[in-house]
Structure formats: C-alpha cells, structure tokens
Amino acid sequence: MPQQPPIRVALLGLGAIGARVADGLRNGAAPGAVLAGAVVRTPGAATARGIAELDLDDAIASSGLVVECAGVPAARELGPRVIAAGRDLLLVSIGALADPADRARLLDGPGVCRLSSGAIGGLDLLRAATRDGGLARASLTTTKRPAALVQPWMTETERAALLGLTEPTRILTGTVQDAIARFPSSLNVAVALAAATGLWHETEVRLVADPRAPRTEHVIEASGPAGEYRFAAANAPLPERPASSGIVSQAVLCGIADLARPGGAFV
Numbered sequence: 001m002p003q004q005p006p007i008r009v010a011l012l013g014l015g016a017i018g019a020r021v022a023d024g025l026r027n028g029a030a031p032g033a034v035l036a037g038a039v040v041r042t043p044g045a046a047t048a049r050g051i052a053e054l055d056l057d058d059a060i061a062s063s064g065l066v067v068e069c070a071g072v073p074a075a076r077e078l079g080p081r082v083i084a085a086g087r088d089l090l091l092v093s094i095g096a097l098a099d100p101a102d103r104a105r106l107l108d109g110p111g112v113c114r115l116s117s118g119a120i121g122g123l124d125l126l127r128a129a130t131r132d133g134g135l136a137r138a139s140l141t142t143t144k145r146p147a148a149l150v151q152p153w154m155t156e157t158e159r160a161a162l163l164g165l166t167e168p169t170r171i172l173t174g175t176v177q178d179a180i181a182r183f184p185s186s187l188n189v190a191v192a193l194a195a196a197t198g199l200w201h202e203t204e205v206r207l208v209a210d211p212r213a214p215r216t217e218h219v220i221e222a223s224g225p226a227g228e229y230r231f232a233a234a235n236a237p238l239p240e241r242p243a244s245s246g247i248v249s250q251a252v253l254c255g256i257a258d259l260a261r262p263g264g265a266f267v
C-alpha cells in the first residue's frame with residue numbers, strides 16, 4: 001500500500017505544553033506527524049529552539065493541522081481564523097468554547113475543530129450518556145496548589161490570602177462560565193465537561209486550593225436517567241508550570257497520532 005505523506009503540524013503557542021508537544025513531534029512520539037513550525041507571541045521564541053517561526057497565515061498554509069496550546073484569549077482570537085480558512089484545529093484551551101458566539105465560530109467549520117481530552121477522561125462515556133436517557137446534572141471539583149491559582153485580577157490582599165492558606169479551602173463555587181472567566185488557564189476542563197454533556201448551565205464547578213496537594217485533582221460526577229458516573233484524575237503538575245498537568249502534552253500527542261494515521265483509536 002502506498003505510504004501517506006506525514007501530516008504537517010503547526011503549533012499555536014510554545015509554552016510549557018507547546019514545547020513538550022514540539023519535542024514529542026521531533027522525537028517521533030506521534031507517528032505520521034511532523035512539526036512544521038510554531039506561531040509564538042514573543043519573537044524569537046521558536047527559532048531559539050530550532051523551530052520555524054510562522055505567522056498565522058503561514059501556519060495555516062504550511063500545515064495540515066494547527067494545534068492550539070496558547071491559552072483561552074489566543075484560542076478565541078486566532079482559532080476562528082484557522083477554522084474559517086478550512087484548516088483543522090486541535091484545541092487544548094477548550095475554554096474558548098464557553099462563549100456561544102465563539103463556540104459557533106469554532107465548531108461550525110469549514111475546518112474541523114477537535115477537542116483534546118487534556119487533563120481529564122471519561123468524556124466519551126458522558127457524551128454517550130447524554131443520548132441514552134440523558135444526564136440531568138454534573139459537577140467538577142478541581143484541587144490545585146494555591147500558587148498555581150494566582151490570577152492577574154486578584155487584589156494584593158486576595159493573592160496574599162490565597163498564598164497564605166494552611167488548609168484546603170474552596171475558592172470558587174460557580175457555573176462553567178464563572179469558572180473559565182476567573183481561572184482561564186486552570187479550568188478548561190470545566191468547559192470540556194460541558195462540551196461533552198451539553199450541561200452548560202447545570203454543571204457546578206468547585207475549585208479548591210490545597211497547600212499540601214501533591215497532585216492536581218479533577219473529580220467529575222454526573223447523573224441522570226442514563227446512570228451515575230464518577231471519574232477522578234490525580235495528575236502530576238508540570239514542574240515549570242504547576243497550573244497545567246503533565247499529562248496534557250501526552251494527550252495532545254495521542255490526539256495528533258490518531259489524526260495522522262489509521263489505527264484502533266478510541267473516538
């Protein structure tokens with residue numbers, strides 16, 4: 001059988017996750033895919049790593065797949081341009097789907113928007129459950145170290161209180177929209193859960209800051225006529241960026257590999 005040419009992947013963002021995905025692509029961790037280059041915000045950040053630095057138009061033109069790992073604001077701004085050009089997009093900052101207008105721009109084509117499973121699992125089963133009698137409610141309880149949860153909107157007093165915590169403390173109880181608006185680089189998983197279940201308004205999100213948490217935890221619970229579901233992940237955080245779980249770059253590489261070659265993937 002003739003071999004398919006490798007799929008060329010352009011990265012959008014080369015931070016903690018993007019750099020690991022780039023290394024994985026260069027090391028053959030996603031067979032059938034090669035790195036075309038990266039779109040960066042800080043000029044020189046890609047060339048310093050020996051990676052071709054692309055602007056967005058080059059990235060769209062020179063790749064078969066754009067992989068976003070640049071954060072929610074960049075995904076909202078640049079993701080729709082990729083989709084409008086008819087190029088496929090693998091989205092890591094799934095929080096970009098929280099706003100219905102952005103969601104339409106990202107999901108209505110002509111490019112295909114794929115969602116990375118990121119730091120959590122179980123979304124395939126929950127998606128099926130929404131069809132089999134349905135789900136009525138869902139919740140996500142995320143626990144991270146306080147230092148990973150400091151946000152630019154926090155006052156100096158709020159920031160000091162968060163960093164001074166000595167016991168696990170719930171710092172958010174709210175909707176998916178509240179969660180991603182307040183913690184855009186920590187609660188993309190909440191939006192992923194809502195995208196899988198369709199429970200955009202019925203999902204409760206809780207965020208716990210735990211000064212002794214050895215791992216980042218995500219506990220998903222959902223129930224309804226289809227059944228009762230509970231999934232728990234305890235991920236090692238990335239040492240250089242504890243807000244993100246280490247598993248995420250591997251989830252992205254699995255996704256790229258599945259898109260790049262035929263095989264027995266879970267879809």
Ligand SMILES: NC(=O)C1=CN([C@@H]2O[C@H](COP(=O)(O)OP(=O)(O)OC[C@H]3O[C@@H](n4cnc5c(N)ncnc54)[C@H](OP(=O)(O)O)[C@@H]3O)[C@@H](O)[C@H]2O)C=CC1
Nearest residue numbers: 013015016017040041042070071074093118119185188244
């Ligand atoms: N779905 C999931 O389960 C998860 C999703 N995420 C998402 O992944 C994102 C990336 O995570 P992580 O790598 O740890 O974060 P980092 O902050 O380490 O990396 C983000 C990178 O994107 C770059 N960037 C920002 N805006 C742009 C832009 N407009 N164009 C090009 N590059 C840009 C930043 O550039 P600069 O260096 O110049 O600041 C930075 O290098 C998170 O913000 C979050 O939204 C993370 C974890 C789990």
Ligand SMILES: O=C([O-])CC(=O)C(=O)O
Nearest residue numbers: 185186187188189244245
């Ligand atoms: O990496 C994680 O554990 C989750 C995360 O940051 C996010 O969903 O934004």
